[in-house]
Amino acid sequence: MTTEAILLVGRGAARTRTVLKTHAEQLERRTGTTVRVATYEHEPVRELRDPLARIDAERVYAVPVRVAHTYETLDDLPAALSMVAGDVRYCEPIGRSxxxxxxxxxxxxxxxxxxxxxxxxxxxxxxxxxxxxxxxxxxxxxxxxxxxxxxxxxxxxxxxxxxxxxxxxxxxxxxxxxxxxxxxxxxxxxxxxxxxxxxxxxxxxxAEPFGDHPRVTDAIHAEIAKQRALAVGDRSDTCLLYTSLSGLARRPVATDGEGPIE
Missing domain, CATH: 3.40.50.1400 (Rossmann fold)
Known part of the structure; x- marks a missing residue:
């Protein structure tokens, strides 16, 4: 049986991490799957390299907890997620839910x-x-x-x-x-x-921003469920942006000062 984990990734300091931890706890109760949180402030590849490398699961559902795509979600985060040893299924941002x-x-x-x-x-x-x-x-x-x-x-x-x-x-x-x-x-x-x-x-x-409201958890859960369905039979051609990051992400290399010498 394939071991799975959920990864919530966000940009920000203590306030963002607190909000993501609340959603992680709610998701763990709903899904029974281990949920990890990773946040960064400026450089996703550099700041996330070590925590992402420590994730021990064969399949990881990575959710950029953002309302819409940015340069970071389209380029930097896929590069950072290449540090994960398992198969990464990259979800869409949660905004259009x-x-x-x-x-x-x-x-x-x-x-x-x-x-x-x-x-x-x-x-x-x-x-x-x-x-x-x-x-x-x-x-x-x-x-x-x-x-x-x-x-x-x-x-x-x-x-x-x-x-x-x-x-x-x-x-x-x-x-x-x-x-x-x-x-x-x-x-x-x-x-x-x-x-x-x-x-x-x-x-x-x-009004207040969305914060740790349960409907945000619902939106995150829905994106994960979508990617789980696509993962059955490896139907990666039907995803909206990336289903599997294999071959799609910009991998850090030694000349970036981030990746290994190959």
Whole structure:
């Protein structure tokens, strides 16, 4: 029987690790599978090399606990995961999950009930170079618009258009609730976004990031279940991005100062 482990990988310091440990504990209770947590601050390959090399399982389901793909999830993390001795099944980020839509609505309705005279503002990080944050926000905006009684649902971003500082003047209703599409609290969620939304002017209620909410655990669990299903018969050609990292990851080499001399 193949031994398995689940790996939750995230970027950040103590706050992120605490949140991931909560999700790891919830996943272990649900799945009966060992769940490990690995976090990094700046350089995934360098910082994760030793903890990943110590994972002793024949198959590892690695989940980047991010709301959308970034350069790191597409390049640096696959390189770091090549340090794992077993077969790595790389899951998608958790942002485009129906469970996350449910959580967004829960966060919003706790502050402003869903009525036609209230707008929902989804605030993402954004990227001028990659579409993943925009695609994730659009996915949730469409679902909330179709399934709730809110008057409108709009998306804005810190680092691409439409920008968060303009959204107050773009929404149709006087009352709104803004939900940051972030896993944990950062200076972006506690300082930059509130300032750009001009929360002190009133009219816009502001929700908390996703944190250790059970619906985030649901989203992580769903990605793992998807990859488990794909692993049956090794149907790696049907995955969304990477199923098995074999042959796909950029392996660290000696000239990087990271890998072994081959």
């Amino acid at each position: 129906p469970a996350i839509t449910d959580l967004i609505v829960e966060r919003a309705t706790a502050l402003r009930p869903a009525t036609p005279d209230v707008s929902v503002v989804l605030v993402g990080f954004g990227s001028s170079a990659k579409p993943y944050h925009q695609q994730m926000a659009a996915y949730h905006a469409t679902r909330i618009d179709e399934q709730s009684e809110y008057g409108e649902v709009v998306a804005c971003y810190l680092h691409q258009n439409p920008t968060v500082e303009c959204v107050r003047y773009a929404i149709e209703n006087d009352a709104a609730v803004a939900v940051p599409l972030f896993l944990t609290a950062t200076t972006a969620t506690t300082e930059a976004i509130p300032a750009k939304l001009e929360l002190d002017r009133g009219g816009i209620a502001y």
